[in-house]
Amino acid sequence: MNRRTLVLAAPVVLVLLWLVLYPNLFVLGDSFSEGGRFSLQHYRRFWTSRSEIGALWASVWISAASVVLSALLGVPLAFLFARYQFPGRRLLGALAAMPVLLPPLVGTISFLFLYGESGFFTRGVQLLLGLESPPWRLAGPGAILLVHAYTMYVYFYLFVAAGLSRLDAGYAEAATALGAGRWLTLRRITLPMLAPALGGAALLVFMTSMASFSAPYVFGGGFRVLSTQIYASKLNGEGGLVAVEAVVLAVASLLFLILLQRYEGARSYTGASKGLGPAPRSAVSRGWMLALGAGAAIAFLLLPHLTVLLVSFVPEGSWTTEFFPPVYSLESYRSLVSSPDRLVPVLNSLRMATVATLANIVFAFAAGYLLARRRFWGRGAVNALVVLPWALPGTVLAIALASTFAVHQPWAGQFVLIGSFAILPLAYFIRNIPLVTRAVLASFQQLDPAVEEAAASLGASRVNTLWRVVLPLVLPGLAAGALLAFVTALGEFVASILLYTHRTR
Amino acid sequence: MLRLDALSRRFGDTVAVSELSLEAEPGQILSLLGPSGCGKTTTLRMVAGFETPSSGRVWLDGRDVTRLGAQQRGMGMVFQNYALFPHLDVWENVAFGLLARGEARRDAAPRVERVLELVELPGYGKRRVQELSGGQQQRVALARALAPEPPVLLLDEPLSNLDAALRERTRTELRALLKRLGMTAIFVTHDQEEAFALSDRVALLHQGHLQQVGTPEALYTAPANPFVASFLGRANFLLATLDPAGSSHARLAGGAVWPVRTATDAPMQPGSAATVMVRPEALRLLPPGSELAPADLQGCLVDRRFAGAMSFYRVQVGDRELLVQGGPADAAPGDAVWVRPREGAVILVFPGDAS
Numbered sequence: 001m002n003r004r005t006l007v008l009a010a011p012v013v014l015v016l017l018w019l020v021l022y023p024n025l026f027v028l029g030d031s032f033s034e035g036g037r038f039s040l041q042h043y044r045r046f047w048t049s050r051s052e053i054g055a056l057w058a059s060v061w062i063s064a065a066s067v068v069l070s071a072l073l074g075v076p077l078a079f080l081f082a083r084y085q086f087p088g089r090r091l092l093g094a095l096a097a098m099p100v101l102l103p104p105l106v107g108t109i110s111f112l113f114l115y116g117e118s119g120f121f122t123r124g125v126q127l128l129l130g131l132e133s134p135p136w137r138l139a140g141p142g143a144i145l146l147v148h149a150y151t152m153y154v155y156f157y158l159f160v161a162a163g164l165s166r167l168d169a170g171y172a173e174a175a176t177a178l179g180a181g182r183w184l185t186l187r188r189i190t191l192p193m194l195a196p197a198l199g200g201a202a203l204l205v206f207m208t209s210m211a212s213f214s215a216p217y218v219f220g221g222g223f224r225v226l227s228t229q230i231y232a233s234k235l236n237g238e239g240g241l242v243a244v245e246a247v248v249l250a251v252a253s254l255l256f257l258i259l260l261q262r263y264e265g266a267r268s269y270t271g272a273s274k275g276l277g278p279a280p281r282s283a284v285s286r287g288w289m290l291a292l293g294a295g296a297a298i299a300f301l302l303l304p305h306l307t308v309l310l311v312s313f314v315p316e317g318s319w320t321t322e323f324f325p326p327v328y329s330l331e332s333y334r335s336l337v338s339s340p341d342r343l344v345p346v347l348n349s350l351r352m353a354t355v356a357t358l359a360n361i362v363f364a365f366a367a368g369y370l371l372a373r374r375r376f377w378g379r380g381a382v383n384a385l386v387v388l389p390w391a392l393p394g395t396v397l398a399i400a401l402a403s404t405f406a407v408h409q410p411w412a413g414q415f416v417l418i419g420s421f422a423i424l425p426l427a428y429f430i431r432n433i434p435l436v437t438r439a440v441l442a443s444f445q446q447l448d449p450a451v452e453e454a455a456a457s458l459g460a461s462r463v464n465t466l467w468r469v470v471l472p473l474v475l476p477g478l479a480a481g482a483l484l485a486f487v488t489a490l491g492e493f494v495a496s497i498l499l500y501t502h503r504t505r
Numbered sequence: 506m507l508r509l510d511a512l513s514r515r516f517g518d519t520v521a522v523s524e525l526s527l528e529a530e531p532g533q534i535l536s537l538l539g540p541s542g543c544g545k546t547t548t549l550r551m552v553a554g555f556e557t558p559s560s561g562r563v564w565l566d567g568r569d570v571t572r573l574g575a576q577q578r579g580m581g582m583v584f585q586n587y588a589l590f591p592h593l594d595v596w597e598n599v600a601f602g603l604l605a606r607g608e609a610r611r612d613a614a615p616r617v618e619r620v621l622e623l624v625e626l627p628g629y630g631k632r633r634v635q636e637l638s639g640g641q642q643q644r645v646a647l648a649r650a651l652a653p654e655p656p657v658l659l660l661d662e663p664l665s666n667l668d669a670a671l672r673e674r675t676r677t678e679l680r681a682l683l684k685r686l687g688m689t690a691i692f693v694t695h696d697q698e699e700a701f702a703l704s705d706r707v708a709l710l711h712q713g714h715l716q717q718v719g720t721p722e723a724l725y726t727a728p729a730n731p732f733v734a735s736f737l738g739r740a741n742f743l744l745a746t747l748d749p750a751g752s753s754h755a756r757l758a759g760g761a762v763w764p765v766r767t768a769t770d771a772p773m774q775p776g777s778a779a780t781v782m783v784r785p786e787a788l789r790l791l792p793p794g795s796e797l798a799p800a801d802l803q804g805c806l807v808d809r810r811f812a813g814a815m816s817f818y819r820v821q822v823g824d825r826e827l828l829v830q831g832g833p834a835d836a837a838p839g840d841a842v843w844v845r846p847r848e849g850a851v852i853l854v855f856p857g858d859a860s
Contacts, residue, residue, distance in 0.1 A: 450588035453555050456575035457582040458602030458653060468601075472592045 005374045009382075012367045016385040019430050023400035024250070024392070030243035030403055042240035046248065052241075055229035056248060062144055062216075062225060063209035069149035070205045071198070074156025077297065081157075082164040086290040092298050097158055099151045099301065105491060107151045108214040110304035112138065113311050115146065120307060143219035148209055150304065155208075156201040163197030164190075207256050210249065211393030226252075227395040239403070246399045250392050257391045353489035356428035360436040360485050361478060363429075368440030368474070373449065390434035394492070401427055428489035435488065439481025443474035506531055507552070507657050507689060512561035514547050521547040523713040524561070529657070532687045534680065536700035539710035540736070545693045546661060548710070552691060553659050554578045565656060581655030585662045587646040589634040595621070595645055596630030602653035620648045623682065640671050647679070651686070658683070658690040664699060676703050697737050701725075709733055728768060731855055734782045741783050741827045744858060749776040755854055757781065758823050761802040763846055768853040779854040787850035790818050790832025791843040802827075802844045806836055820844055 537545035550556035554575035603613040728734035804822035
C-alpha cells in the first residue's frame, strides 16, 4: 500500500471500525455478559420465553407473508408496464414506484387515515352497508401485512420491470418458433429467467419486513414482532435481553443477505447476445382499457399517500362524522410555522438531517474513491463494513449506539452522546453510509480512470483534477445519494424513538 | 530525446516488461508493436508516468524523469477510448492543459483555435463532445494532447475505435500531421499494418522482451528471430541441414538445396540442423512440364485461394504445409506440384528447430 492510499484509507477505516463495527460488537458483548462476566443467561432466557420465541416466529412469518403479498401486487404490475403500450404508460409507471420514496412512518400513518376505524375507506364501506359500527379494526397482523404489501410491492415491481427490459427477446422468440404457446413460454422461459430478479426482490422484502418497525409499532397492539419486542424490553430496562434480541434479529438479517448474494451469484442470465427487450406490445383496441385499469391500480396504491395530503388541509377538530372533511384550510401548515412548539421539531429534523447528510457526502467521496480506485489489503473488509449498516435493521443499529454512547470512557472510544444533539445525526449518518457510498462508488466505477490520467498528462495537479474533472463527473451520483439520504434521515423513525430524549425531538 | 534505460515492470510474479532499452530520436515516430499482453501498453504508461517502473530509468532530454508524476512530465497522451472530459465542450477540452498550467483564457484562445484548425475541426469549440462522431472525437483528443506543445506525444492504440475505412485514412493524415509538426511520437498498436504505415521505426515486443527494433523494412526482410518473422507478415518454416562447406546453402528434407542467409548473430556450425524461413511471395508454383532445378521442392496441392491480383496455394511438403503466392491458374487440388524460390528471394536460416 503506498503512502497516498494509506492517508486516504486510515480515516475511512477508522470511521468504519469505530462507528460501524465497534457498536455492534458492543451489543454482541452485552448479549454474552452479566455483571461483567461471560454468561449465556440472556440467551437461555430468550429461548425459554414464550413471548420472545413468539416474537421471533411472528417476525419470520410476517416477513414470508409480506413477500408473497408484495409479489402478487408487484409482478403483474411490472408485466403490465413493461409489456404493454397504452396512453399514460410512462407517467403511471413512474408513479407506481413512488411508495418506496416515502418514509415508513408516513406510509403507516396514512393507512390509519384511510383504513383505520374512522378512515375514508372504512367509512365508505360502513355507509354503503349501513352498518352501526366500523366493519373492521385496523390492528394486528392483518394490518401490518396490508401496510407491508402496500409499500414493499415496489421492490418486485422495479426488479421485475428491470429484468424484463433486460431479457433478450430472442429467447421468447426462439421458444415461439419451436411451437411453444404463450403460457408455456411464460412458464418455461420468461419466469425462470426472471429468477434472479424475483429472488432478489423476495429477499429484499423479507429483510425489510424483518427490520420493519413503524407498522408493527403502530398497528401491532399486543402482537409483537422482534423489532417491537426490542423496544418493549428497552422500555423495561432489560439491557441483556435487548442485546440478545438485537443479535438474533441481526443474525437473521445477515443470513438472508448472504442467501441473497449466493442466489444472485448462482443464477445470472445475461444472455449471449446484446439483445434487446421486446418492444412493448401495442394493444390499440384495448389501449384505453389497459390505461384505465393501470390508472385505477395506481390510484388505489397511492390512495394512502393522497389521504395524508388531504388530511393535512383539514383543521383540527373540524372533521368528525362526515364522509369527506367539511372544511379545508391551511391552518395546520400555518400553526406549524407560527407556533414554536410545533416548528421546533421540524427545524430539528431538518437540521439533523442536514448535518448527517453533509457528513455522509464527505465520507462517501473518500470511501467511494478508495474502493473504486485503490487496490489495498483489506479492501473486501472495508467494502463489507460499508454495506453492514444497510444489512442490519435500524433497530439493531439504534440499540448498538444506545449502549455504546451511554458512558464516558474516552480511552475505549466511548462518549456520552445519549441526550446530546449529536446522537441522532450520528445515527442517521451511520444508517446512510451504504446508500451514499454505493451511489458515489457506482459513479466512480462508471468514470473511466483514463479521464483522470488524461488530466494528469495535461499537467493538472491532483487537486485541480479532483476539482475540475472528478467532482463534476461524480456529482450526479453524489447528489442522488445525498438527496435520498436526506429524505431517509428526515423520515427515520426507529432510531429517533429509541434514542429519543426530550431535548432533541 | 526520449530514452528508456533497462526499464522493467513486475506485477507480483509476472514480468510485464523486462529490461527494455529504447530510444526515440527527435521528430521520429516509434511504434511499440506486439500481441496483447506483450507489455507495450505498460511501457507506454511508464513513459507517461502512470506506472512506476520496478527498475530502470526514463530519460527525457537528458533529464531523469523516472520519479516524476505524469503532471510534471508534460507528455501529451492520446488514449485508446480518447478519455475526453464528458462534462466539458470541445474548446474546454482542448484548452484544459493550457489552463491547468495557469494560462489566462484569452491567452489560450488563439492557440486552441490553431490546434483545432490543425485537426480540421475549426469552429467546433462550442460542440459537446458526445455529439461528435468517433473520428471527430479522436481528433479532439489529438488536439487536446497537442495544445500544450508537449515534447513527446504518446498514442495508445488511437485508431482502434474507428471503423476500417476511416482508420486507413486517419493514419495517413495522422502521420502527415506529426511529420509537419516535427513531433516525437510513441505509438502503441497490435496491428502490424498500422505500425508499418505510421512509423519510422518499429519496436516489436513479446512477453515483455524487446525482440527487435528497426525500420519496418528491416524487420520484415531481416527478422532477428522466428517470432519476428511470423508476427510480421506470413512466413513458412522448413527443417533443413546447413551445407557442410559453409552457411550459404541449406539442404531441405526433400533434398532440394536453397541459397540462404543467416539471420542472427549467433554462430551457426556448418552441417548443423537449421530452420529455413521463406515468405509466400518468395515462392512460386511451377507450371506443369517445366524444366526442374536443384532448388525445386515437390509437394501436393491442398487448395488454391483466389485473392484478386494473385492466388495463394497451400502445398503439402512432407509433414509441413507451405503457403505459396503465385502459380498456374489451372492447378487443381490433389495435383503433384513443384515449388521454386523466386530469383533473388530472401531465405533466412535460424539455428536448430526454430519453428
